[in-house]
Amino acid sequence: MLNQLALTYLFAQNSGFQIVPIINQLISGVGIVGILLLTGLGLAITFGVMGIINLAHGEFIMLGAYVTVFMQELFDMDLLLTIPFAFLVTAVIGALIELTIIRRLHGRPLETLLATWGLSIVLRGVIKLLFTAQLKYVQSPSYLSGNLKLLTNEQGLPLISISHYRLFIIGIAIALFLITAYLLYGTSLGRKMRAVTQNRDMAKCLGINTSLVDMGTFAYGCGLAGIAGTVLSSLKSVSPPMGQDYLIDAWMVVVTGGVDKLIGTLAGAVLIGESNAIIAFLLSDPVARVIVLLAVIVIIRYRPEGLFTVQKRG
Amino acid sequence: MTKNRLYFDLGRTSRRRFLKYGSLAVGAGVVAACTNQGQQGQQGQQQTSSQQDLGENPIKVGVMYSTTGSIAIVEKTLQDATFLAIDQINNGTGPWKENGAGIAGRKIQKVVVNPDSNWDLYNQMSKRLIEEDQVSCVLGCYTSASRKAVLPVFEDKNALLYYPVYYEGNECSSNVIYTGAAPNQQITDSIPYCYENFGPRGFFVGSDYIYPKESNRIAKAELKNQGGEVVGEEYAALGTTEFITIINKIKQANPDFVLSNLVGDSVPAFYRQYKNAGINASDIPIMAYPTTEQEIKAMDPQNAEGHYTSFNYFQSVDTPENKQFVREFKKMFGDDRVTNGVMEAAYLQTFFMAQAMKEVLEAGEEINTKTLREATRGQEFNAPQGKVKVDPDNYHTYLYARIGRWNAQGQAEIIQSSPSAVKPIPWSQALYPGRECVHPSPDDRSDPTKETGKDKLETKYLES
Structure with a gap:
């Protein structure tokens, strides 16, 4: 009843500024935020916590998606059940890469950047050789299809709605966010992780096995990217270059939010996702991308450390 | 005291070793990327020379599709369809059954290049194909951007490109045979x-x-x-x-x-x-x-x-030629593959080329751009989509116009089809009313654009 009243009220002033589509777009924007948070979270670990410029982050997302494709082709597995596998496989690959490449380049950001860029090409090439360049698709679970209607018009057509799958993405993203926050700030492992990044030598003196912590942290970050890949695989098709689409967005989120605090990633995702959604709706998609990128540049210019960050001692 | 220095002092690893491993890792990445590209180009060439006996005096044909990079997903399928056609021509199977193996006894030697989805490389590689490899013609390109990138090369060197893609029209070159759909x-x-x-x-x-x-x-x-x-x-x-x-x-x-x-x-x-x-x-x-x-x-x-x-074409088109095409394609590349309209165009244009070459050779002439172009004009072929023909006036192709509705199996139910192949009109009649393209015969490469002054060119069909 309240809905009906609200509806007639909103439609009464329909002639001018339309509020319902804007609300709908804001709600849809939450779906974009979920994706940004999901892809940015892994990077918040590898870059934010460890300070590694990982240009192969997108490829870990791609690897996660291919694990899902593989499991579905082989065992006809439900998408949700493949999530742990995607996490494990990408985490193990991440650990191996940390062991063989990242570790040897510690403290040399430029070389790390080049090495991970090369790595991204290699990973794409290997996947192309194993799975061919054909587009693959994954089956999304049927219980996640359809959408949640928050407001409908007289004909029953949804005016404000969000698809169940988008809700699922947001749910997963927030769950992973909370788990990661707990891991970092609530466990001794997290304390070690932070100790190693804040003062590696002191941490080492205090008996922390820094190389093991490094490997574990990097592997966890990669595993998160893998989960993102699984979840996103059903929104689009799976192909070797798919990860690159997410790399820039993930970087924007992490850099805007600030690299030190996990909450910065959440803030970055909300800010970029929602402003993108609104500008794209009022103007157009390519214009929105330009404006948002410009805004990020301005933010970085005046707050190079990001929006949310703690002052560090020199 | 910098962090680096301290690290250095701890003696785990030296600066020199950092540098060594660092450059190794980067180098490995770059080398892998380069060889990946180089290998694929070579693979194609080796395939032709080692697996098949090409006999004496093979005809060199350039095949230019990206098998790496962002467009590879599509262009690889065009390359597959082209390879199937060349295979059938060299072995005298499929639609080439009556003509025996090869083109008047000579086989096609494919020279395969991979432009890596990079427009500049299309330009460079087409130069290489024409000048160094001296191919008689090139089958290739997918995006309009790549066609626009190679067009100056083909026009400058007066070489011939067979282009298999539906495109936006408004172009009519003497050096391109367009076998995909024109706007009309x-x-x-x-x-x-x-x-x-x-x-x-x-x-x-x-x-x-x-x-x-x-x-x-x-x-x-x-x-x-x-x-x-x-x-x-x-x-x-x-x-x-x-x-x-x-x-x-x-x-x-x-x-x-x-x-x-x-x-x-x-x-x-x-x-x-x-x-x-x-x-x-x-x-x-x-x-x-x-x-x-x-x-x-x-x-x-x-x-x-x-x-x-x-x-113009759907996998579900009901012709004996299409059944054979789909069967042979799946046999060569796997049962889970599908065929589509662009692949079919890449397939049929290879036969246009082969038929034209056959005509040239049987007339006792040499295959070059001039003879091949004149011979390709007006070629007809029973393609999977039906009977098609290269328009002798504008070098585009008479093709069927079809509308399909997708079913749950990923196949199209064809709900509308032209009675026969439609005459191509390269210039959109909604934007350039009455403009048509007629190359003189024989083609002296003069400007083919003609203004008829009509409001709209009428739709003509291929007579069967």
Whole structure:
């Protein structure tokens, strides 16, 4: 009843500024935020916590998606059940890469950047050789299809709605966010992780096995990217270059939010996702991308450390 | 005291070793990237020389499709279809059965290059094919951008390119044989269909580059000629997979149909999110051009069920030639593969080329651009889509115009088809009324553009 009243009220002033589509777009924007948070979270670990410029982050997302494709082709597995596998496989690959490449380049950001860029090409090439360049698709679970209607018009057509799958993405993203926050700030492992990044030598003196912590942290970050890949695989098709689409967005989120605090990633995702959604709706998609990128540049210019960050001692 | 120094002092690893490992890792990445590219080019060449005995004096033909990079997903399938045709010609099987193995006894030697989805490389590699390898002609290119990049080379060196892709038209070169759809074979029949069956209000979407924008410009003019209106037009950056905003705009505009010129990876994402957003195909159907069996397969066919595509060929076309094509293709490349309109064009143009070469050789002449061009004019071929013909006037191809509705199995039910192949008109008649293209015979490469002064060139069909 309240809905009906609200509806007639909103439609009464329909002639001018339309509020319902804007609300709908804001709600849809939450779906974009979920994706940004999901892809940015892994990077918040590898870059934010460890300070590694990982240009192969997108490829870990791609690897996660291919694990899902593989499991579905082989065992006809439900998408949700493949999530742990995607996490494990990408985490193990991440650990191996940390062991063989990242570790040897510690403290040399430029070389790390080049090495991970090369790595991204290699990973794409290997996947192309194993799975061919054909587009693959994954089956999304049927219980996640359809959408949640928050407001409908007289004909029953949804005016404000969000698809169940988008809700699922947001749910997963927030769950992973909370788990990661707990891991970092609530466990001794997290304390070690932070100790190693804040003062590696002191941490080492205090008996922390820094190389093991490094490997574990990097592997966890990669595993998160893998989960993102699984979840996103059903929104689009799976192909070797798919990860690159997410790399820039993930970087924007992490850099805007600030690299030190996990909450910065959440803030970055909300800010970029929602402003993108609104500008794209009022103007157009390519214009929105330009404006948002410009805004990020301005933010970085005046707050190079990001929006949310703690002052560090020199 | 810097961190680095301290680290250095701890003696775990030296600066020198950092540098060594660092450059090794980077080097390995770069080398891997380069060899990946080089290998693929070589593979193709080796394949021809080692696996097959090409006999004496083979005919060199360039095959230029990217098998790496962003467009590889599509271009690899065109290369596959081309290889199948060359295989059939060299072995005298399939449509080439009556002609025996090879072209008048001579086999095709394919010279394969991989331009890595990079427009500059298309330009360089076409030069290499023409000058160093001295191929008699080139089969290749997919995007309009790559065609535009190589066009100056082919015109400058007076070489011949067979181009298998539906495109935006408004071009008529003496050095290109266009075997994909011209605008009048794809847009001109689908817009009236939408107007009559769905309604007058269209919402246009596309990827943000030349082909979708030109194609939509023509389609818009056609829709206005019909008396319809465009209620929205949105473009997404190439490769975008986030369509929530565009879909919301479609919902708000509530059009009678959506015309999609999205390409590549965006296609599966758009259809999936369209369905997820709760829009039924029966309420607002999508009419698309670049959405073929290949993209449908990549999106889970249920998402496209009930939507439409306008194309010359569908895998479901019911001709004996098509059954054979699909069977042979699956035999060569795997049972899970599908065929589509672009692949079919890549396949049929190889036969146009072979038939023309046969004619030249049987007339006792040498194969060069001039003889091959004159011989290709007017070639007819029983292609999988039906009987097609190279238009002797404008070097485009008489093709069928069909509209298909997708079913849950990812195949099209053909709901409308021209009675026979439609004569191509390279210039969009909605934008350039009365303009046509007639190359003189024999072709002296003068400007072929002719203004007839008519309001619109009439649609002509191939007489069977």
